[in-house]
Amino acid sequence: MAAAATGIPDSELVELARDGSQEAFEALVLRHGDRLHATLRSFGLTTTEADDVAQETLLRAWRGLAAFEGRSGFFTWVYRIGFNEAQRRLARRPPADQESDEALERVADSRPATHAAAEHRELARALDHALRRLAPELRAPVLLRDVEGRSTSEAAAILDLHPAALKSRLHRGRMALREQLAAYLT
Amino acid sequence: MKRAELERDHSVVSFSDADLYQRGAETLIASWEAYADAAVGAAVHRLPGVAAAVFPNGAERGIYNNALLDRDLGNAGRRRALDAMEAAYAAAGVTRFAAWVHERDDALRADVTARGYTFDSATRAMAMPLADVSLPHPEIDWVPLAWSDYLRMFALPQDLLGGRGHEALRLIAARVDGASVAAAMAFERNDDCGIYNVGTLAAFRRRGLGTALTALHLHDAAARGCRTASVQSTPMAEGVYRAVGFRDMGRYLEYVPSD
Numbered sequence: 001m002a003a004a005a006t007g008i009p010d011s012e013l014v015e016l017a018r019d020g021s022q023e024a025f026e027a028l029v030l031r032h033g034d035r036l037h038a039t040l041r042s043f044g045l046t047t048t049e050a051d052d053v054a055q056e057t058l059l060r061a062w063r064g065l066a067a068f069e070g071r072s073g074f075f076t077w078v079y080r081i082g083f084n085e086a087q088r089r090l091a092r093r094p095p096a097d098q099e100s101d102e103a104l105e106r107v108a109d110s111r112p113a114t115h116a117a118a119e120h121r122e123l124a125r126a127l128d129h130a131l132r133r134l135a136p137e138l139r140a141p142v143l144l145r146d147v148e149g150r151s152t153s154e155a156a157a158i159l160d161l162h163p164a165a166l167k168s169r170l171h172r173g174r175m176a177l178r179e180q181l182a183a184y185l186t
Numbered sequence: 187m188k189r190a191e192l193e194r195d196h197s198v199v200s201f202s203d204a205d206l207y208q209r210g211a212e213t214l215i216a217s218w219e220a221y222a223d224a225a226v227g228a229a230v231h232r233l234p235g236v237a238a239a240v241f242p243n244g245a246e247r248g249i250y251n252n253a254l255l256d257r258d259l260g261n262a263g264r265r266r267a268l269d270a271m272e273a274a275y276a277a278a279g280v281t282r283f284a285a286w287v288h289e290r291d292d293a294l295r296a297d298v299t300a301r302g303y304t305f306d307s308a309t310r311a312m313a314m315p316l317a318d319v320s321l322p323h324p325e326i327d328w329v330p331l332a333w334s335d336y337l338r339m340f341a342l343p344q345d346l347l348g349g350r351g352h353e354a355l356r357l358i359a360a361r362v363d364g365a366s367v368a369a370a371m372a373f374e375r376n377d378d379c380g381i382y383n384v385g386t387l388a389a390f391r392r393r394g395l396g397t398a399l400t401a402l403h404l405h406d407a408a409a410r411g412c413r414t415a416s417v418q419s420t421p422m423a424e425g426v427y428r429a430v431g432f433r434d435m436g437r438y439l440e441y442v443p444s445d
Contacts, residue, residue: 071422152307152440153420160388162340163420164249171248171282 010074018065025062032075033058036082043086043143044131053089057082072157080158083144091136123184130180138173145170201414206313207435210416211254213380215239217373220354221250224347231274235259235267242278245343251275251283252440257291264297284440295439303441309418312432316379316408316415320431323405324398331359331369339369340385358402360386360395370399372407379407379415384423397426404430 008027016024036057040050061068061078068077131139144155156166178185201209215230218239222228228241228250238253253271256263268285275283285303287294288311333351337344339359351357355373359366368386372379381403384396404415418438419427428434 153309153422157422162342162383162385164346164383165341167249168245168343168346174282 011070014065014068014070014074017062018068025065028074029058032078035075036078039079039148040082040086042147043083044090044128045086049089053082053085057085060085076154083140083158087136087140090132090139093132123181126181126184127177130177133180134173134176138169138176141166141170142173142177146174201315203313203433203435206315206414206416206433207311209376209378209414210311210313210380210435213373213375213378213416214418215254216375217355217380217382218250218252220352220373221246221347224350224352225250226348231270233267233270233274235263236271238271238274238283240274240278240280240283242280245346247280248282249346251280252286253283254286254438255288255291255294257288257294259294261293264294268297268301282442284442286438286440289437289439295441298441302444304444305439306442307440308437309420309440310424310437311416311435312419312424312427313414313416313435314430314432316404316413318431319401319404319408320429321397321401321404324401326395326398326402327361328358328399328402329361329366331357331366333357335359335366336369336371339366339387356403358399360399362390362395368395368399370396370403372403374407374410374412377411377413379403379412381415381417384417396423397430400427400430 010028010031013024013028013031017028033054037050037054040053040057041047045053057078060081064081068074131142134142140159141155141161144150144158145152148155150158152163152166155161155170156163159166161169215232215237218237219230222230222239222241225241225244225246227243228239228246231238231240235256236253239250241247241250253274255267255271259267271285275281284306285298287298289295289308331339333347333355334344334349336342336351336357336359337346337349355371357369357371360368367390368384370384371382373382374380381400384400386393386396400417407415415432417427417432419432424434
């Protein structure tokens with residue numbers, strides 16, 4: 001089924017999966033799994049964390065298929081579940097100054113080729129730290145709007161927020177980031 | 187009844203789409219002026235070719251800095267409008283704002299893009315004569331809603347618009363088991379009723395409460411003598427508004443300055 005699913009639209013696979021076809025759901029996982037994992041990594045999860053969260057996300061999606069109304073695409077729906085799972089995982093992390101070994105290794109392995117590249121990497125690292133220090137309710141809007149490039153209405157829908165509340169939190173998140181990164185921005 | 191007699195009756199005066207669009211745009215800008223009245227240091231600048239709502243302070247700064255550009259201006263008019271908009275925000279020290287451009291104004295879209303603005307979001311302008319309301323007066327449990335309760339309901343900053351709102355903003359809420367679970371705001375100008383910020387708490391969606399509150403505002407507005415209504419719809423709500431009787435006036439594309 002998974003191989004034969006090529007060309008079958010997501011909506012049909014979702015319908016089959018709703019009727020109990022695990023093969024149809026596996027086809028959806030094959031189609032969107034890598035993208036989901038990459039998205040979770042972009043939220044700041046390590047590879048191991050992204051593996052776990054992707055698994056949890058897909059499990060929740062499978063269990064919740066009956067509630068999927070088809071008003072958005074399948075991936076958008078899964079994205080929303082994944083985003084919220086990722087935020088929960090990030091909130092359980094130790095304080096920001098205790099970086100995971102993996103994150104430290106990533107930085108150490110990527111030796112700068114030039115001074116400019118070194119500065120860029122330092123800024124990226126500082127930004128990562130600053131994002132992790134943000135309160136979760138401020139970090140999520142910043143991630144969705146400024147890292148993921150989602151529109152206001154998409155981000156508000158994903159976070160289940162009033163658009164004005166989304167804008168307000170985004171503004172506060174950006175201000176907090178600016179304050180934390182002041183040394184790099186002058 | 188002859189047409190002349192029909193048109194003397196407010197309820198059957200016909201409105202062209204251009205009329206409806208213009209009335210909705212004017213109501214929208216007037217609603218921004220009401221917000222500005224309630225905020226510290228804010229103002230709506232009606233400049234040639236653009237109305238720029240400038241909110242330099244507080245919680246409003248991240249929400250209400252929007253500018254509506256006129257449609258179909260000539261080359262010089264577009265340049266003048268964009269320059270005036272940018273000057274208004276620069277004078278207030280506001281670097282993040284949204285320039286609203288009608289989707290069918292290709293020349294203006296090209297101009298804002300050339301200035302480095304990027305597309306951010308879109309809402310659909312919709313409008314209707316109140317004579318076209320297709321829904322009956324809804325039978326729901328509803329109450330007037332205080333601004334402070336509205337802020338709490340949707341996790342908005344408690345000091346937004348001074349925490350008091352503005353008396354011209356009519357807020358109502360639908361209740362389930364005595365609790366407010368959906369809300370809608372109306373603002374009237376020149377016999378046009380703008381309906382904004384219709385929202386329902388997640389656990390109470392798919393019950394038609396937002397539609398019912400919209401219909402309630404429409405019927406009440408008609409009873410007060412309003413002749414038209416306007417909304418800015420998100421993509422998810424467009425079907426609901428069409429079902430009520432709203433016509434599509436095209437989308438407002440919101441462009442933001444690049445960082």
